[in-house]
Amino acid sequence: MAERKTPRASSTVREDEALKLRSISSLSDFVVFSGKTEIGTVDEFLFDDEVWAIRYVSVNAGDWLSGRKILLSPVVLEEPDWELPKLTLTLENSRLREIPSLESNAPVSRFHQIGLYRHYGWLPYWVEGEYYDKPPHPSKVISGQSPEQEKEADPHLFGTKEMVEYRVEALNGDAGHVDDFIMDEDDWVIHYLVVALEDPVPEDESGKLVLISTEWIRKAVKEEGSIYADLDKERIRNSPAYDPAILINREYELELYDHYGRPRYWDQGTDTEEEEDTRFSS
Numbered sequence: 001m002a003e004r005k006t007p008r009a010s011s012t013v014r015e016d017e018a019l020k021l022r023s024i025s026s027l028s029d030f031v032v033f034s035g036k037t038e039i040g041t042v043d044e045f046l047f048d049d050e051v052w053a054i055r056y057v058s059v060n061a062g063d064w065l066s067g068r069k070i071l072l073s074p075v076v077l078e079e080p081d082w083e084l085p086k087l088t089l090t091l092e093n094s095r096l097r098e099i100p101s102l103e104s105n106a107p108v109s110r111f112h113q114i115g116l117y118r119h120y121g122w123l124p125y126w127v128e129g130e131y132y133d134k135p136p137h138p139s140k141v142i143s144g145q146s147p148e149q150e151k152e153a154d155p156h157l158f159g160t161k162e163m164v165e166y167r168v169e170a171l172n173g174d175a176g177h178v179d180d181f182i183m184d185e186d187d188w189v190i191h192y193l194v195v196a197l198e199d200p201v202p203e204d205e206s207g208k209l210v211l212i213s214t215e216w217i218r219k220a221v222k223e224e225g226s227i228y229a230d231l232d233k234e235r236i237r238n239s240p241a242y243d244p245a246i247l248i249n250r251e252y253e254l255e256l257y258d259h260y261g262r263p264r265y266w267d268q269g270t271d272t273e274e275e276e277d278t279r280f281s282s
Helices: 093-097 110-120 233-237 250-260 273-281
Strands: 021-023 031-034 037-048 053-060 069-072 086-089 157-159 167-170 173-184 190-196 209-213 217-221 226-229
Touching: 021 190, 037 069, 167 233, 173 209, 173 233, 209 233
Parallel strands: 031 086, 167 226
Antiparallel strands: 021 173, 031 037, 037 053, 037 157, 053 069, 167 173, 173 190, 190 209, 217 226
């Protein structure tokens, strides 16, 4: 299994300072540009459920590519323009036209992904963590699956549209359903799932939105349309409410992590000045 990527730690963030955490839904229908050319609109995001990293942005290319969809790695995206709103690519139009495309409802297989990475000239994400005396050329990379498996939908690749409405199974029962996702706009990792509570809960709580960290998710099961959280159902229901209209700040995260009694990610992997001096002088 791939190593879980810990969110970036920062001990210098003010509690009332908004973090660079954005909801996936706020990026839906962003217009995608290559230079001054409009390519299409964002359809959804595809992520790896082992580390919750966004691997691709699915773009509806519209008339530009006869209604087909293309998958773009976040690596080729400049910082999102939240005001317009738009995403700008670092690829030239000629390179885009050569990207392997998919029919609108076609599954994303490992076979298709290999074609994408060969086009980009990069190592695929499933071998980036492997050790090599000399990294193989992208054209030599294999899928790591059988010929039959590599043509099927990648079992660890989920679409955000697909996972919305998945049931959230706590340790002791159903806690609601997935409503949205919160990602870090710097590293394109999904840090939180937005969970919508449902009946039977108090009338004034029905429809309440709460957050659970993806670090607290045990597994996602496509066949069931469910995710399994390592959390108590009542803890989820009594969690601090999430308001999509308000950007998440460290004060909210403190309240959230204290509520669940979980280690704070921003306290992990940080050194004191004394520890840094010792580490670098040794």
